[in-house]
Amino acid sequence: MTKNKLGIIGGSGLYEIEGLENLKWKTIETPWGNPSDQILNFNYKGKKVCFLPRHARGHKISPTNINFRANIDALKQSGVTDIVSISAVGSLKENLNPGTFVLVDQFIDRTFARDKTFFDQEIVAHVSMAHPTSIGLADACENSLKKLNIKYQRDGIYIVMEGPQFSTLAESNLYRSWNADVIGMTNMPEAKLAREAEIRYTTVAMVTDFDCWHPDHENVEVQMIIKTLMSNAEKAKGMIKLVIENFEQNIKKNDPANNCLDTAIITNPKLMTTKTKNKLKNIAGRVLFKK
Numbered sequence: 001m002t003k004n005k006l007g008i009i010g011g012s013g014l015y016e017i018e019g020l021e022n023l024k025w026k027t028i029e030t031p032w033g034n035p036s037d038q039i040l041n042f043n044y045k046g047k048k049v050c051f052l053p054r055h056a057r058g059h060k061i062s063p064t065n066i067n068f069r070a071n072i073d074a075l076k077q078s079g080v081t082d083i084v085s086i087s088a089v090g091s092l093k094e095n096l097n098p099g100t101f102v103l104v105d106q107f108i109d110r111t112f113a114r115d116k117t118f119f120d121q122e123i124v125a126h127v128s129m130a131h132p133t134s135i136g137l138a139d140a141c142e143n144s145l146k147k148l149n150i151k152y153q154r155d156g157i158y159i160v161m162e163g164p165q166f167s168t169l170a171e172s173n174l175y176r177s178w179n180a181d182v183i184g185m186t187n188m189p190e191a192k193l194a195r196e197a198e199i200r201y202t203t204v205a206m207v208t209d210f211d212c213w214h215p216d217h218e219n220v221e222v223q224m225i226i227k228t229l230m231s232n233a234e235k236a237k238g239m240i241k242l243v244i245e246n247f248e249q250n251i252k253k254n255d256p257a258n259n260c261l262d263t264a265i266i267t268n269p270k271l272m273t274t275k276t277k278n279k280l281k282n283i284a285g286r287v288l289f290k291k
Helices: 068-077 135-148 169-177 190-196 222-250 274-279 281-288
Strands: 006-010 021-026 039-044 047-053 082-091 101-104 106-109 152-154 157-160 182-184 200-210
Touching: 006 068, 006 222, 039 222, 047 068, 047 222, 068 190, 068 281, 082 135, 082 190, 082 222, 101 135, 101 157, 101 222, 135 152, 135 200, 135 222, 182 200, 190 200, 200 222, 274 281
Parallel strands: 006 047, 006 082, 082 200, 101 152, 106 157, 157 182
Antiparallel strands: 021 039, 039 047, 082 182, 101 200
16 A cells, blocks of 8 residues: 655755754755756655755746756656645736735646656557646645634636746736636646656645736836745745645545556557656556556
């Protein structure tokens, strides 16, 4: 029986939390190259947890240049079964003020310069992304936000743009016409790759400011955004501690990530080379090497 283990992907300051024990940075090699940074392993109240700084410590990697495949592979190698992804976003809705957290349940992927699948050579797989996030993990996050009295919205559509530039006014208004809630640059293809790796995944999107559609957008000072970022990070730290404690009791047996590769791989096994299977062993070894 697989032991559940939580992984956190987010900004480099999020692991600076009181009460963490046995902190150790570990270098992990993957067939896809280097992940964004070392994996931080730590214990909290008897639970083993992994943390990965998405942009590396010191925020050195642009969204387009994040090696998402290596990041997910490294977390999978570390035994992670569940990922809570924490991201700063802009708001596309009047009611989603800076400081609000959104528990995202849908994405619109507008990225175009990123590797989006592990199955791009010889072995083909088609996983369902109809429901890209884990209801159980979202429940765990929601319970934590309620306990901390943090303003949040359950469910929302996250537009993932390529970046690193922000939207034009025309784009911002277009996304609003699609009824999207927030916009950011980082959660795709992260969510797609987590699904291919059969890792349960959810996004907590932290609103820092309104996107450029808002009439007051030009009046927002950088200092105000930084202040909101820091405030959001402190709130996220409290949420993370509670999620570590309660995420396992919220796992759903029918989560769409569970064993999703059972019906996803369509390539004839006789045509799969050992070289390609070995490259995918961390991600899909359960099905590629089953007896």
